[in-house]
Amino acid sequence: MxxxxxxxxxxxxxxxxxxxxxxxxxxxxxxxxxxxxxxxxxxxxxxxxxxxxxxxxxxxxxxxxxxxxxxxxxxxxxxxxxxxxxxxxxxxxxxxxxxxxxxxxxxxxxxxxxxxxxxxxxxxxxxxxxxxxxxxxxxxxxxxxxxxxxxxxxxxxxxxxxxxxxxxxxxxxxxxxxxxxxxxxxxxxxxxxxxxxxxxxxxxxxxxxxxxxxxxLKTQPNFDIFPKIKEPITVSSFYGYDCADFTFQGRACKVVKPRVVAVGKPWIWRARFWGHEPQTDIALLDRGFHVVYCDVAELFGNAEAVELWNKFYKYMHKAGLDTKVCLEGMSRGGIYAYNWAVENPKKVACVYVDAPVLDLKSWPGGKGKSKGSPTDWEIFKKDYGFTSEEEAMQFKGNPLDRVPQIVKGNFPMLHVVGDADDAVPVAENTEPFEKQALALGGQITVIHKPGVNHHPHSLPNPTPIVDFILKATGK
The missing domain is CATH 3.40.50.1110 (SGNH hydrolase)
Incomplete structure (x- = not known):
């Protein structure tokens, strides 16, 4: 050489x-x-x-x-x-x-x-x-x-x-x-x-x-949803994360972005009671999920609420978030989550509801074991155009009335309930819903909290909820 x-x-x-x-x-x-x-x-x-x-x-x-x-x-x-x-x-x-x-x-x-x-x-x-x-x-x-x-x-x-x-x-x-x-x-x-x-x-x-x-964690580098929000935004801290507040279609909306975005850009959509018992939302932010909110209170999941959410979903998806969303509904938020899911089953990754209202005759109607809420019952009747008590009692648009359609959506469901709930009794809401869903082959899991009333929602350690969502989204 x-x-x-x-x-x-x-x-x-x-x-x-x-x-x-x-x-x-x-x-x-x-x-x-x-x-x-x-x-x-x-x-x-x-x-x-x-x-x-x-x-x-x-x-x-x-x-x-x-x-x-x-x-x-x-x-x-x-x-x-x-x-x-x-x-x-x-x-x-x-x-x-x-x-x-x-x-x-x-x-x-x-x-x-x-x-x-x-x-x-x-x-x-x-x-x-x-x-x-x-x-x-x-x-x-x-x-x-x-x-x-x-x-x-x-x-x-x-x-x-x-x-x-x-x-x-x-x-x-x-x-x-x-x-x-x-x-x-x-x-x-x-x-x-x-x-x-x-x-x-x-x-x-x-x-x-x-x-x-x-x-x-597999991440999606260089993705920032905030510039894709065309309306004026105000940024504040949501437990250490950046939260954008803005108005869309005349409704107050929020988007919280993670520091590092998980691959696929997954998201969870809070249906109601923003920021209440936020431990699941925080844990998902830690794992690269976005958390969003579009206020449709107080429409009780009627056609107007569903149409507003349809537009908001399209807006969020166009901004880059995943095709499928995780729905989160606390209390009456269960009505919103399931009524939207029925109309949009292919857009739903999973549904997590907490002490959910599934029959409006139970709450706010107070027609069973719950004392209900007379004021909210009147709002419900107005939202759905009912002029009499008899009309309201014939309402068949509850999630409890639509279990076959919900099960056809083929998305997993998680309910977290307090067994001593006297506001939204389990026996009038989750129990009959679960029974029907299982009989039809639905994917439903119920976590019971013995001795717990309607509050507090969620779990102190949200790991079981988070694990359910991670599994449903393939994360």
Missing amino acids: SSHSYRWFSSLLFVLLSLSVYAQKPIRIACVGNSITYGATLTNRARDSYPSQLQNLLGTGYEVTNFGVSGRTLLRDTPSAYTTTDQYKEALKSNPDIVFIKLGTNDSRLPYRLKIDQFIGDYKVLIQSFKTLPTNPRIILLLPVTSFLTDTTRQTDAAIRKLIIPRIRQVAFEEKLELIDLHSLTVTDSLSFPDKLHPSSPVMTTIARRLYETVT
Whole structure:
């Protein structure tokens, strides 16, 4: 081989080796946090902490490092500031591609909570220190897990919910960063927090899996629905996410966009009572769904309401959202969701209804066990053009009257009900609906809440609802 050929071959080999090394370079993930990130109280933190479990889930293409330090605050003006630790400096030096920040629990205790007005500014300083790294990392803020402590001088859940979580959401809104709600995810796990503050290994597994979902989420880059809304919009924060308020066809509408859009641009359509018990909506935003609303109150799902929604659906689909939508109806929202679904079955991915009104004679009519609402009953009669009580009693446009048509739509349905509901009794609404649907081969699941009345809606931990929607949308 000539010297020229040798040099050419050596150069080629060097390039190929360099490309191979570059291709195999793992994605670096920095887990920044306090004792919960560190894995305090775990028998084997090297194996069971959520960063370690996340590493196992992701495999060799990733390098997850635990930079957690016990007892540390996000607040900078304390003896326990995280930013004074060697682990913080090492986290910066690691040049991560992804940063998970889980701080704030210790800031909720005395005396640190007395400096809470500094929290937002200090959080932004911490974020900026990572934003300026050459890797331009993806930064994701984690809401604190639930605390089950009762000593009010310590990290109580009341302090976390009132002082810490709203401020983290404000930071996410102002800095346009992703969020993961670990608080709702752990709110029912009191028996899995041995010292009432630190999660056990199974909860760490839940956290690791949630982070894994976020890291591996298939996304739709460079999609922004807001410029596609032609009407004037006002943008505000919906639990840390950007919410556009606008008027369409004379009706108040809202669109909340996720920080990272899931592939296919899935969406959930809230039928009624915007922002009430929002944990499912928030969890879906965390997972790349849009959340939308078009106010058709108070039309009780009549033809006018359905036509307005037809126009709004077309508007949202033209703006880029998926062909199929998830419908969400709380209480009387069940009427709206199902009446639209009957007319548009091919546009429905699934229906989730919560303590749903399925027979208007039950509520607001009060013709059975419910005391009803005389005022709303009169509005219903006006909406449908009934001039007498007899006409209203012959109404056959309830979801309960249309079960065969609904089942033909072939979309999955989830009902969440309180068994002690005396406003919208299960026996007059979901129970006969479910019986008919099952007899006709319908896809219906009912989650019962023993001893619960009409309120509260939803579930404290919305995971069963979210899992139903993710399955229905193929996510």
